[in-house]
Amino acid sequence: MLWLCSCNESTPLDIHCRQGNETESIEALQQADFSLHFSNGSFNPGFTNAYWWIKINLTNSGRAATKYILLNNPHINRITVLDPASKTKLQLGDKMIFDKRPVNFSDFAIPVKLAANETRTIYIGLDKIGESLHIKTELADDANMGRLINIKMLTAGLIMGWMLLIVFIVMLIWFYTKEGSNLYYSAYIICISCWIFSNMGTGFQLFWPNFYAFNNISRPFFLFCAASFFALTLLTYFKESDFNKRTRKALKFQAILSVLMMLILITVDVNQIPVNYKFQFLMLVPVVLAIFVITSFLHIYANWRASADFSSFYFFGMIFFLFISICQNIFQFGLNNPLLQFINIHGASISLIGETSIIAAGFVFKFNKFKKEKELMQIEMLAQQFALSKEIINIQELERKRIGEDMHDSIGGLLATLKLYLDKATTDTVNVYLNNCKKILEQCIHEIRIIIDNLVPQNIHLHGFSKAFELFIAYSRESTESNIIFYHQIQSKLSISSQTVLYRILTELLNNCIKHAKSSEINISIIEEKEEIRILFEDNGIGFNPNKENIGHGLKNISNRVKFLDGTMHTESSHQGSTIIIQVPILPHLYSNN
Numbered sequence: 001m002l003w004l005c006s007c008n009e010s011t012p013l014d015i016h017c018r019q020g021n022e023t024e025s026i027e028a029l030q031q032a033d034f035s036l037h038f039s040n041g042s043f044n045p046g047f048t049n050a051y052w053w054i055k056i057n058l059t060n061s062g063r064a065a066t067k068y069i070l071l072n073n074p075h076i077n078r079i080t081v082l083d084p085a086s087k088t089k090l091q092l093g094d095k096m097i098f099d100k101r102p103v104n105f106s107d108f109a110i111p112v113k114l115a116a117n118e119t120r121t122i123y124i125g126l127d128k129i130g131e132s133l134h135i136k137t138e139l140a141d142d143a144n145m146g147r148l149i150n151i152k153m154l155t156a157g158l159i160m161g162w163m164l165l166i167v168f169i170v171m172l173i174w175f176y177t178k179e180g181s182n183l184y185y186s187a188y189i190i191c192i193s194c195w196i197f198s199n200m201g202t203g204f205q206l207f208w209p210n211f212y213a214f215n216n217i218s219r220p221f222f223l224f225c226a227a228s229f230f231a232l233t234l235l236t237y238f239k240e241s242d243f244n245k246r247t248r249k250a251l252k253f254q255a256i257l258s259v260l261m262m263l264i265l266i267t268v269d270v271n272q273i274p275v276n277y278k279f280q281f282l283m284l285v286p287v288v289l290a291i292f293v294i295t296s297f298l299h300i301y302a303n304w305r306a307s308a309d310f311s312s313f314y315f316f317g318m319i320f321f322l323f324i325s326i327c328q329n330i331f332q333f334g335l336n337n338p339l340l341q342f343i344n345i346h347g348a349s350i351s352l353i354g355e356t357s358i359i360a361a362g363f364v365f366k367f368n369k370f371k372k373e374k375e376l377m378q379i380e381m382l383a384q385q386f387a388l389s390k391e392i393i394n395i396q397e398l399e400r401k402r403i404g405e406d407m408h409d410s411i412g413g414l415l416a417t418l419k420l421y422l423d424k425a426t427t428d429t430v431n432v433y434l435n436n437c438k439k440i441l442e443q444c445i446h447e448i449r450i451i452i453d454n455l456v457p458q459n460i461h462l463h464g465f466s467k468a469f470e471l472f473i474a475y476s477r478e479s480t481e482s483n484i485i486f487y488h489q490i491q492s493k494l495s496i497s498s499q500t501v502l503y504r505i506l507t508e509l510l511n512n513c514i515k516h517a518k519s520s521e522i523n524i525s526i527i528e529e530k531e532e533i534r535i536l537f538e539d540n541g542i543g544f545n546p547n548k549e550n551i552g553h554g555l556k557n558i559s560n561r562v563k564f565l566d567g568t569m570h571t572e573s574s575h576q577g578s579t580i581i582i583q584v585p586i587l588p589h590l591y592s593n594n
Helices: 002-009 026-031 142-177 180-200 202-206 212-237 242-267 275-305 311-332 338-424 430-455 458-463 465-477 496-517 553-564
Strands: 015-020 036-038 042-048 051-059 065-070 078-083 088-092 109-114 119-127 131-136 138-140 483-489 521-529 532-539 568-574 577-585
Touching (some): 051 065, 078 109, 142 180, 180 202, 180 212, 212 242, 212 275, 275 311, 311 338, 338 430, 338 553, 465 483, 465 496, 496 532, 496 553, 553 577
Antiparallel strands (some): 015 036, 051 119, 065 109, 078 088
């Protein structure tokens, strides 16, 4: 950076200053009284409405050489250089394209060719009317000038590399978390980096050398752009709560006002504003930005006081930024000492690099927490899946046991009776026993069909689970006197596995009711509405206690199957009957792949 070599590679100049006007001739300047004297080359009148002339006496005690007068300020509207010895007039400044500068240097370098042992007086006119003026004049030779240019470009490269690294880290975190605050903060870093380059003068030198009109508004433009994105970052990073409602409203207003100020800067020609109004307008810019900074800080402070997650990174990042910014603004109003000069030249880069680095570290820590929470969630999900799988295995074992008991109690008894009839059958009674055996065989076929359908509901593949359940109801009516009413309305084409689970839920509900409820009427409806399937099961039976710990395997099986479909089950029961409501969301995995 420039300060690294200013003490060894450039020499402060002895300068005399006075107010004047741009049209003064060399003769008038030679006769004028330059009453202000600064031996260290630093001149800082702060905000000024005057046109200033600088008188510099140069002495070359060696052989002929080209010397360079450095102003160490990349933002001067117009510079007029008058050389009485050569009768030349050089004009440069921010109001001209960059390529017209005699030296490719962002901070302005004025070349002066000095003969051996020559003494020469140079007059430099500075136009910063209605703005803040501060310069530190130094003298450098060819070798030193080359080093200064290289160091300035190296500094810009390091800043750009560091900012791009932070943007890369934040965007990488966004790729995994998809949080909007990461995107907004990346945009903020890009805008604030553009402001740094504009403030250093390298933006005009490298990125928009032919657009001097934009260069005049680039600094406030990028600041307001950064302010809007920073407001959006805070709004998305910290969730709304009772302690930050007011500051959130202020941040929303800040984002809107920032965009409005950007539009004003683009549409209004600042150079056409009268001097008095121009001064007021330019003073309005830092005042508005100061209000933005205070608003942002208050919002961060409110979240920090409430111990919001990772608010400390924002808080201490803003403290660092505010401290450097306050010191820098003190220098703008004319206070002058070596420390403030250093902060004025490099404070913007230091404060913003420090602030963005601290806040970016907050994003990294937040991402680490997000990653750990995601890993814990995955572990918990795996544990739940394991428990659910274990429960499903238990359900399957219970179903096998129930099927075995059904076969033993129904088919086993029928076959034993059949064998008994066959054993008793004789030539004389064969016709009687054959009729009985035929009836028993028909009953066996009926029972086997029910068991097989419970085990492998083939009707689902043939007709869908609604039709399959209607057939199951038809079988069930033979073993109960209850009036069973079934209504269904399903539009989505569900997968076979999902239909099977729903079929199991309905059949389990109906079996339990027939066996235990002693009801005279059963109403079952299954409908699809608002991206979910709703099952309503009602009966007028004797009811049961749904809060009882040992509620039987039937309801446990139903509950586990509902969980398998990511659904919910609500149960109400009394001595007047029971109502069970099951809601299953229609998720992608429920749909058929056909």
